[in-house]
Amino acid sequence: MTALPPAGTSVAPGVPAGRRLSAWLSGRPRVRLAALLAPPAIWLTLVYLAALLALLTTAFFSVDEFTNAVTRTLTLSNVRDVVSDPAYLRASARTVGVAAAVTALCTVIAIPMAFFMAKVAPARSRGLLVALVLTPLWASYLVKVYAWQAMVQPGSGVIAWVLRPLGVDGPGYGLMAVVLTLTYLWLPYMVLPVYAGLERLPDSLVDASADLGAGPWRTFRNVVLPLAYPSIVAGSVFTFSLSLGDYITVQIVGGKAQLLANIVFANYAANLPFAAAIAIIPVLITVAYLAVVRRTGALDNL
């Protein structure tokens, strides 16, 4: 005969400890929630927010003229320098312009690609197409940027060579090359959310629009685009913020162009507080962008 379980527990003897723990947890939702959230919460505060906070405070320190050591006395001079010098304002505008252009180009290329993958290609080949879109992400970032250097090189670059019969010169190094390279680099981050959004769009809605007399273009504008809009915005969060923070591409194919991130890179060794002050600008721009995006409800789709 087995012994009766002790009063007050409903768990039978011989039940594995793991099961007993989950049985105990199932009656205590708060404990369960705390156990679930603690590791990511610790990670988020320590590793993520702490670094951001360090960046913010560093911006208000100064640097010793002779030793280049950071002095921990609070000063507004870095921030004042950044705000008062129109060169940094121009660099900010240029950076936002590049990020916006990259986002726009990615959108224009990604929508037909994603539409083909989600709605035209046979269902069997969709997995393969997604894998193909992802493959460039497996190659090293640096290799891809140097590949683009070879593409845009003035005179001997691939683009220049293709355009030569037309009597046109290639883009050469500069902002145009930066936009092209970044568009190539971040395109998968736009294609995937848009693909996921279109995949969710029932075919019958497209049929219904045609049934009610709308041609392909009207159907696209009135039905497909509004319903895919949140996923496009979601993708733009990636392409926009990744472009804001990139400095290697600018260095390799940007020629003389100066964007915020490479100003940060150029300054951090000599004057870390000043570099931090500049680095706050893209952070602020991203926060502002996210605030706008949040109002569209697109973040629910990320």
Add this chain to the structure above:
Amino acid sequence: MGTEPVTMRWDPQLSGPRAGRRLYGALVSTQPQPDVDAARPAIRLRGLRKRFGTGPQAVDAVAGVDLDVRDGEFLTLLGPSGSGKTTVLRLIAGFELATAGTIELGGVDVTRRAPFERDVNTVFQDYALFPHMSVTDNVGYGLRVRKVGRAERASRTQEALDGVRLGHLGDRRPAQLSGGQRQRVALARALVNRPRVLLLDEPLGALDLKLREQMQVELKAIQRQVGITFVFVTHDQEEALTMSDRIAVFDGGRIEQLGSAADVYERPATPFVAGFVGTSNLLSGAAAEQVLGRSGTWSVRPEKIRLDLDDEPAAEAHDRSATGVVREVVYVGSATRFVVDLDAGASLVALQQNVQTSSSDVDAYRGRRVRLHWDPRHEVQVADPATAPTAH
């Protein structure tokens, strides 16, 4: 898109003066355009075939369909799952391109035309309402696309919504409606365009039984009022029998029989139709010889058969009768189904109204010897598949 689909419409109001007549009044008084040949069918399908896929996996979803749908008729496509009903509807609407054969709408060959160039509208099984638009915008979509003026669009949309008794819900989003309300919005969205033909793919499939029965009556009433040709898909034989002017029974991508509800129910052309529309009560071979005294395959509907205990006095002399043992008793509320294994070999289902009996009474019949009898006029000869006449 040109102006052709608009001029093709048979509604004179679209081109003529548009006093603020109510949709219902307008639709009821609408007459077919004089130049539309009354004898010409609204839809004519000839040798229609649709094959999906290639090689060994190919499926002939539609395997040769010839069909004339009359103007103003309520035609139902009835058949089991996978028999090609939806595919036929999608071919008519233009969502699929036919592999072979032709489709004519009002005498015009539209086989190769895009959906937006065909004068038909569809009520989808999942309703396919645009989730990002209000109910009013959904209903007004077809008019907006066809560049109907704002004022007329607003009044026709409102009238169409009033027509399905949803006039007060125009500002809601589809997600904020119940299933039955969504169904009616889908109907209003299609009807507001006054198409020649309305295609409905199991529009009541998602509704519960009560609402379904109510919508069956409403749908039929609306069809009678607007006089538009309805092609209605269902796999529910009762729904088909109650609503249709004619029924096309589908199986394996072909029409097995085309006829009125009474035709397909009382005079099934093939064993498949006898079985799918109602219960197949077939007597064939030796059983037919023994019970009916003739060869061939014969069908007797369950409700035409009376059932008595074998020891009760025999019925009128001219009745057909057969004895057997009750194998199964199914109590269905107002009536009871008895499955009887005949001594002659076949088994027949007899449906008896529960006039005097209750569920406990009928259960006592299980395993008892009974006598079935019926009027020979209710025996219908069913052609064998091989010798079945091709349906037209």
